[in-house]
Amino acid sequence: MEKVAAWALLLVLLGLAALLPDCTAQGTAAAELCPGVSGGVCGKGCQLHTCEALGRFYRATLNESNPWDDEHGWELTSTMSCEQLVERATVRRAVYCSWFGITCCTPEAVAAGNCSMVNSVYGVRLVINNLNASVGDVRMVQPMQQLHDCGMRSLNLEANNLAGQFHPAWGGLKHLLDFNFGNCWITGSIPSSMRSMRNLTQINLSNNWLNGTLPVWLDELQQLRILNLGSQFGANQGTDASGLMGTVPRQLSKLQQLRELNLEANVLTGELPEALCNEDSKLLVLNLRGNQLTGGAAAVESCGGLVTLDVSHNQFTGPLPASERWEALISYRVGNNLLSGTFPPQLATNARILEVSAWQILQVQQQQQQQPRNSGWALLQFH
Numbered sequence: 001m002e003k004v005a006a007w008a009l010l011l012v013l014l015g016l017a018a019l020l021p022d023c024t025a026q027g028t029a030a031a032e033l034c035p036g037v038s039g040g041v042c043g044k045g046c047q048l049h050t051c052e053a054l055g056r057f058y059r060a061t062l063n064e065s066n067p068w069d070d071e072h073g074w075e076l077t078s079t080m081s082c083e084q085l086v087e088r089a090t091v092r093r094a095v096y097c098s099w100f101g102i103t104c105c106t107p108e109a110v111a112a113g114n115c116s117m118v119n120s121v122y123g124v125r126l127v128i129n130n131l132n133a134s135v136g137d138v139r140m141v142q143p144m145q146q147l148h149d150c151g152m153r154s155l156n157l158e159a160n161n162l163a164g165q166f167h168p169a170w171g172g173l174k175h176l177l178d179f180n181f182g183n184c185w186i187t188g189s190i191p192s193s194m195r196s197m198r199n200l201t202q203i204n205l206s207n208n209w210l211n212g213t214l215p216v217w218l219d220e221l222q223q224l225r226i227l228n229l230g231s232q233f234g235a236n237q238g239t240d241a242s243g244l245m246g247t248v249p250r251q252l253s254k255l256q257q258l259r260e261l262n263l264e265a266n267v268l269t270g271e272l273p274e275a276l277c278n279e280d281s282k283l284l285v286l287n288l289r290g291n292q293l294t295g296g297a298a299a300v301e302s303c304g305g306l307v308t309l310d311v312s313h314n315q316f317t318g319p320l321p322a323s324e325r326w327e328a329l330i331s332y333r334v335g336n337n338l339l340s341g342t343f344p345p346q347l348a349t350n351a352r353i354l355e356v357s358a359w360q361i362l363q364v365q366q367q368q369q370q371q372p373r374n375s376g377w378a379l380l381q382f383h
Helices: 001-017 023-033 044-060 074-080 082-087 105-112 136-148 168-172 192-196 216-220 250-252 296-302 343-348 358-370
Strands: 102-104 123-124 132-134 154-156 161-164 176-179 187-188 202-204 225-229 261-264 269-271 285-287 290-296 308-310 317-319 331-333 338-340 352-359 378-382
Touching: 044 074, 044 082, 044 136, 074 082, 123 136, 168 192, 192 216, 216 250, 343 358
Parallel strands: 123 154, 132 161, 154 176, 161 187, 176 202, 202 225, 225 261, 261 285, 269 290, 285 308, 308 331, 317 338, 331 352, 352 378
Antiparallel strands: 102 123
């Protein structure tokens, strides 16, 4: 009996181990690719490797006549060697952990399972900082790959002077969680190399100059929570249309972790897929504003947990979409379509922001009188 109990305990422990986050596996992989890692700590060799990668990235994105807005710490790599900088560091904290835009992995974060190595760079956030480079330049990509191999999981370079088409090597950042290049000058189509970045939880490429169609392989990125591809301005060969073209892929319904989907201000056409969401959908925000979508809008009713819905400025026909499950809906924007029918009474109870056509305003006002607790509505009228 004791042997049976021992085997049962072993099986339970193995089962629990299988449920743990893969930070340990990622940490092992990082130790193999990142020199100087020992006992879950980025030691002197690892810190030297990281410092050199950061220095190369700094030089690759620096226009000396128009430098970064905030260079705190980074500029030291122009006047001192990384050997000198690393020697100045304390035992507990690597020198680059105090640089602008750098988040390092702490002992507490390692203990919580949020990252794998103490003193590794977990995140790089250089938003609106006047970086100048081409995302197609391998001199920009390679340092990011080195940082990724040493534990970087978050990259936010939003609103910088970054242009060109993505180099295929960006797809090598396979353990990255956040990939944010919104509000830049990036051109071309969404690179197929991103297909291998299957740990991504957030993609923001909004307000760029992308073109082409939405990839059908997006559903393979099963960890996605935020997908923002809105407001693209790239020209498409053989047509006057600018931005992302084609239809809304039905495969998007397979993204079970998706909370926010933003495809606004593109040139998407055709009808919405019937299975835009399913019973397990966690979608909270759906923004399809400013496309050329046609047919009925009833497909959005399958997204039962919506908080924000915007399908305005399209060519939808048929009845106004509504669902009894939209108990949490606070923003409902459907104006500038060809929708008809009676304003859904259930939305008069819950919604706070309503954007409807002019002829529907009277219906809303009448229902507002019956729902005095919604006196804080903002009614946005469109013809």
